[in-house]
Amino acid sequence: MGLNWHPSDDLLAEYGAGTLAEGWSLAMASHLAMCPDCRAAAIALDAIGGAALDSLPAVPMTDSALDYALSAIQDARQQQPEPPRPASPNAVLPPPLADYVGGDVDAIKWRSIGGKVRQCILPTTDGKASARLLTIPPGTAVPEHTHSGQEIILVLQGSVVDGDAVYGPGDVQQADADVTHMPAAGPGDVCICLLVTDGPLKFTGLLPKLAGLFAKL
Numbered sequence: 001m002g003l004n005w006h007p008s009d010d011l012l013a014e015y016g017a018g019t020l021a022e023g024w025s026l027a028m029a030s031h032l033a034m035c036p037d038c039r040a041a042a043i044a045l046d047a048i049g050g051a052a053l054d055s056l057p058a059v060p061m062t063d064s065a066l067d068y069a070l071s072a073i074q075d076a077r078q079q080q081p082e083p084p085r086p087a088s089p090n091a092v093l094p095p096p097l098a099d100y101v102g103g104d105v106d107a108i109k110w111r112s113i114g115g116k117v118r119q120c121i122l123p124t125t126d127g128k129a130s131a132r133l134l135t136i137p138p139g140t141a142v143p144e145h146t147h148s149g150q151e152i153i154l155v156l157q158g159s160v161v162d163g164d165a166v167y168g169p170g171d172v173q174q175a176d177a178d179v180t181h182m183p184a185a186g187p188g189d190v191c192i193c194l195l196v197t198d199g200p201l202k203f204t205g206l207l208p209k210l211a212g213l214f215a216k217l
Contacts, residue, residue: 005171023129023196027152033094034170092157129198136191141184149199151175159186
């Protein structure tokens with residue numbers, strides 16, 4: 001069964017080029033492991049990029065140009081992410097996330113942030129975006145907020161409901177400073193999701209006590 005919500009083509013292209021910060025790259029690799037359509041799209045984007053390079057006119061090379069080009073190719077290969085392994089049908093976490101936590105959800109070291117909401121902050125080396133796993137009881141909403149930067153939510157279990165939109169396992173929600181919303185864990189299973197941000201949430205509603213639970217996201 002196909003997914004309904006996918007990352008933008010720009011994010012796919014940046015992921016393929018190896019230019020994303022670690023947190024965003026983790027979210028993209030995890031989604032690709034869960035989404036065969038986006039895996040195919042990523043392959044197509046790489047092919048388009050290669051064809052564009054092949055179409056460039058030849059230019060004279062200096063003596064050092066070949067060494068520089070070979071070095072640049074080696075650097076690009078090192079930066080380019082490995083193709084993600086498809087997710088196991090019985091696992092909640094796709095392989096990129098499972099590698100981070102050392103197993104599936106039973107290996108996650110959750111910490112309570114109040115109200116039965118728990119999180120696990122994932123270490124990233126570049127400090128450009130924060131990544132964390134969240135477990136949120138059904139019906140619990142993040143108070144109305146906008147964003148000081150970019151935000152990605154990747155649903156892993158259960159669902160996220162935001163207005164008329166419902167995000168299931170594998171679906172991605174992107175938001176930025178132009179988006180004000182109040183996403184909530186949907187009915188049924190406890191919602192487990194990956195949240196990646198490069199700036200704190202900016203709460204706009206009138207629920208200060210509840211907002212306090214999410215103030216550090």
